[in-house]
Amino acid sequence: MPAIQLQTEIPGPRSRALMARRQAAVPRGPFHATPIFASRAHGAVLEDVDGNRLLDFAGGIGCLNVGHTDASVVAAAGAQLGRLTHGCFHVTPYESYVRLAERLNALAPGPAPKKTMFVNSGAEAVENAVKIARAATGRGAVLAFEDGFHGRTLLALSLTSKVHPYKVGFGPFVPGVQRAPYAYCYRCAYKLTYPACGLHCVDALEDLFKRHVAAEEVAAVIVEPVLGEGGFVVPPGDYLPRLRALTERHGILLIADEVQTGFGRTGKLWAVEHSGVVPDILIAAKSIAGGLPLGAITGRADVMDAAGPGGLGGTFGGNPVALEAALAVLERFDDGALYARAERIGQAFRERAGRWAASVPLLGDVRGVGAMWALELVKDRASKAPAKDETAAVAKAAYERGLLTITAGTYGNVLRTLMPLVISDDELRVGLDVLEAALVSVAGSH
Numbered sequence: 325m326p327a328i329q330l331q332t333e334i335p336g337p338r339s340r341a342l343m344a345r346r347q348a349a350v351p352r353g354p355f356h357a358t359p360i361f362a363s364r365a366h367g368a369v370l371e372d373v374d375g376n377r378l379l380d381f382a383g384g385i386g387c388l389n390v391g392h393t394d395a396s397v398v399a400a401a402g403a404q405l406g407r408l409t410h411g412c413f414h415v416t417p418y419e420s421y422v423r424l425a426e427r428l429n430a431l432a433p434g435p436a437p438k439k440t441m442f443v444n445s446g447a448e449a450v451e452n453a454v455k456i457a458r459a460a461t462g463r464g465a466v467l468a469f470e471d472g473f474h475g476r477t478l479l480a481l482s483l484t485s486k487v488h489p490y491k492v493g494f495g496p497f498v499p500g501v502q503r504a505p506y507a508y509c510y511r512c513a514y515k516l517t518y519p520a521c522g523l524h525c526v527d528a529l530e531d532l533f534k535r536h537v538a539a540e541e542v543a544a545v546i547v548e549p550v551l552g553e554g555g556f557v558v559p560p561g562d563y564l565p566r567l568r569a570l571t572e573r574h575g576i577l578l579i580a581d582e583v584q585t586g587f588g589r590t591g592k593l594w595a596v597e598h599s600g601v602v603p604d605i606l607i608a609a610k611s612i613a614g615g616l617p618l619g620a621i622t623g624r625a626d627v628m629d630a631a632g633p634g635g636l637g638g639t640f641g642g643n644p645v646a647l648e649a650a651l652a653v654l655e656r657f658d659d660g661a662l663y664a665r666a667e668r669i670g671q672a673f674r675e676r677a678g679r680w681a682a683s684v685p686l687l688g689d690v691r692g693v694g695a696m697w698a699l700e701l702v703k704d705r706a707s708k709a710p711a712k713d714e715t716a717a718v719a720k721a722a723y724e725r726g727l728l729t730i731t732a733g734t735y736g737n738v739l740r741t742l743m744p745l746v747i748s749d750d751e752l753r754v755g756l757d758v759l760e761a762a763l764v765s766v767a768g769s770h
């Protein structure tokens with residue numbers, strides 16, 4: 325079966341009709357990267373309501389590392405649906421909650437005993453991590469990074485740094501959030517060059533503690549090990565260790581937001597494993613449950629126990645169906661094959677993108693780790709002026725040819741790849757061919 329099979333132009337007539345109904349019935353706020361209505365999906369292929377088969381490099385924004393409708397995930401979730409759909413952990417707890425917590429505790433970096441609690445989304449995991457950090461330290465402030473994304477609920481949004489479209493019109497935000505530049509070396513906020521800079525962006529935090537907030541009032545630093553929505557920015561290898569040392573110096577907790585980087589995307593279960601850094605709290609969501617809504621907060625047991633009984637939770641947090649799906653997802657990772665796939669995908673992407681970089685001046689930067697790769701598009705390489713419209717045009721040219729992609733970056737000029745790790749070599753090759761054709765079509769008219 326070919327990976328891409330188009331029966332109609334994209335979007336087809338059924339998608340267009342549904343879009344008209346959507347415009348009338350659903351507010352503008354919930355965006356969509358494509359005008360294509362999904363009908364079914366398996367592995368790395370999605371079928372739309374017009375019967376077109378599209379290759380998926382978006383994975384529902386990184387939620388499908390094990391692939392769409394993975395057989396073991398569907399079986400586990402389906403069986404649980406008929407047993408206990410919801411009981412509420414706060415009323416009558418159930419074993420799967422404890423079992424998944426035990427597994428995630430064992431898999432979290434660092435030797436200290438861990439505890440885990442569950443919520444419904446990445447944003448909710450962020451909210452709870454900050455609450456726990458405040459309870460554990462008795463401090464109020466939180467340091468987050470420029471170009472970071474932590475979600476859309478009000479505290480998570482206060483930590484998120486992209487103004488358009490996320491923050492504009494929604495303030496005022498939660499007080500106590502401090503912000504500093506991330507190690508975004510391609511666009512260094514200090515106009516320095518690594519490694520000559522000596523990681524000035526970390527040293528500058530000491531300055532921030534003098535000018536803006538006392539270190540002893542900071543509960544936590546929250547950091548994405550690789551920026552997700554911010555454009556798949558991979559910091560230098562010594563960045564996270566230096567940040568860890570700084571937080572330890574000041575008794576500040578380190579929260580690793582692995583919502584997008586986690587569950588094998590970077591070739592390891594957690595992206596922090598590449599650096600050897602042990603965070604105090606690690607949060608996960610997205611791919612944890614193979615497409616079902618689930619978020620997890622795992623942390624040092626003494627930190628996690630700082631919040632009192634009833635202080636944390638929520639009606640649906642740790643839903644039994646999502647938990648069984650997550651346990652099945654973890655089993656899919658047990659033999660290590662998906663981590664190897666992530667590396668293989670990254671290698672194939674890097675090889676192809678290296679060739680594009682030689683012939684397509686629009687490509688300013690190609691970067692990534694594991695299967696988390698991105699292209700940053702610029703109007704010209706000298707000025708690095710972000711090529712936002714061109715990036716949107718490439719994404720459109722791609723989906724019109726049957727490849728789903730999504731963009732990222734504070735300037736909207738990054739194309740990121742979040743394909744299911746189960747994508748076959750053939751599918752990957754076809755997807756990269758389409759991406760190349762889309763790039764060339766836009767670069768040609770640039």
Ligand SMILES: Cc1ncc(COP(=O)(O)O)c(C=O)c1O
Binds near residue numbers: 475476581583585609
């Ligand atoms: C790093 C990171 N944190 C938090 C979130 C928020 O997750 P959710 O959309 O599930 O609320 C996201 C979502 O993209 C994310 O990438």
